[in-house]
Amino acid sequence: MKSLLKILIVEDSQIFAQGLELLLEQHPLIGRIETVSNFENTLISLRKTPFDIIILDLNFETNEYDGFIIAKKVKQLYPKIKIMILTQHTRISHYERLFKECKVDAYLDKQLGVEETYSAIDSIMKGGKYVDLNISEMLEIESWMKASKRENDVIQLLIDGLTQKEIAEELQISPKTVEVHIRNLFNKFKVKNSIELVAKYVKYKSANRENVEDSIPPFKV
Structure with a gap:
């Protein structure tokens, strides 16, 4: 037995x-x-x-x-x-x-x-x-951790509903540069459009729900 x-x-x-x-x-x-x-x-x-x-x-x-x-x-x-x-x-x-x-x-x-x-x-x-x-779903989108600060700025403004022209004005960069950032994001996260990109980002933020600032040592980084 x-x-x-x-x-x-x-x-x-x-x-x-x-x-x-x-x-x-x-x-x-x-x-x-x-x-x-x-x-x-x-x-x-x-x-x-x-x-x-x-x-x-x-x-x-x-x-x-x-x-x-x-x-x-x-x-x-x-x-x-x-x-x-x-x-x-x-x-x-x-x-x-x-x-x-x-x-x-x-x-x-x-x-x-x-x-x-x-x-x-x-x-x-x-x-x-x-x-x-x-956790598996979180790991599938771990590339968000490697996205540049500027890429994160762009995706956040997309979530806020701004157009590419408005994003360029907000970040004080050219519309062409915004277009390049968005294209790079599409390639990096294997999506076809901004709607899919935003959906993946929201999923990532939901998976990484820990608030490090509220953690006690040794969880602070």
Whole structure:
């Protein structure tokens, strides 16, 4: 008989942790669930119990550590444990750091449903990596992060409803230069017109919803 999974939830929001635990208890392959709220108790629990999966948040109410530090340390000490990040912080820079540096197994948005959480558990226990749909959509349009300041100025004015001539006047550049910027944006983001370009931009802004200014260290950049 296949042994049931043991899961450790590392989350300092007690309400969220309790709700997640209730949902996970419904999974037929999960046998034991334990919850801790800080780095120290994470390591204590891991020394006592051979957990299969850690479900870890990124942001904690302290300047001493965060989910990145916890994930990296756990993988160093217990490389076979699967680490699933479940967080509201969905940033491209976080994605790259989590998978390349911290070697996590899954990156999930807290806004997803329980069925996708189950799918992620099944996937990583089979040896795969898992990125949920919300984050995948964000990554598909990561080129926005590389757009120049002037290109971002142009797209913002397009959203405001300005014509190319009005954009040129607003930015004090020639209409020809505006046309070149817009053409470059079309090519960069593989769209055919301004309507598609604006739609992709709005989608990007919605995916990157974290307000860095309101974050505590080490999330500030």
